[in-house]
Amino acid sequence: MQNKIHIEVTYKGNSSLPCVYMEEAILDILPAYDRQVTYSRMDIQSHAGKKRFLALSCSLFGEKGVYEHHRLAPIPAVFMDGELVFDAIPPRDELEEAIVERLRSEPQNVRATEQQMTEN
Numbered sequence: 001m002q003n004k005i006h007i008e009v010t011y012k013g014n015s016s017l018p019c020v021y022m023e024e025a026i027l028d029i030l031p032a033y034d035r036q037v038t039y040s041r042m043d044i045q046s047h048a049g050k051k052r053f054l055a056l057s058c059s060l061f062g063e064k065g066v067y068e069h070h071r072l073a074p075i076p077a078v079f080m081d082g083e084l085v086f087d088a089i090p091p092r093d094e095l096e097e098a099i100v101e102r103l104r105s106e107p108q109n110v111r112a113t114e115q116q117m118t119e120n
Helices: 017-036 047-067 092-104 110-119
Strands: 005-011 037-043 078-080 083-086
Touching: 005 017, 005 047, 005 092, 017 037, 017 092, 037 047, 078 092, 083 092
Parallel strands: 005 037
Antiparallel strands: 005 078, 078 083
């Protein structure tokens, strides 16, 4: 079975130029990876996006870090299979390198990541 990865971008809205440019960076490279990479925008202004954002923030900082110390995932940010990979807009070559590295590594559990998104 071919490895797949799921990419998510934390997205605050179209008025946030860093978010727009981060998403553009991802969308620009997606065609090169056809069915190997799936993408979703984590729009923190939607209910589902907010829940996913908080879940990822908790995975980074723990519930205490999020709910008591107000530590949150960066915006914008790139998560691959639920793991923070970039907290700033990456150069194209670094983004492609990160994707290729993940595709070559052990199979990722994309279904679990996608299931978490639909549950939120």
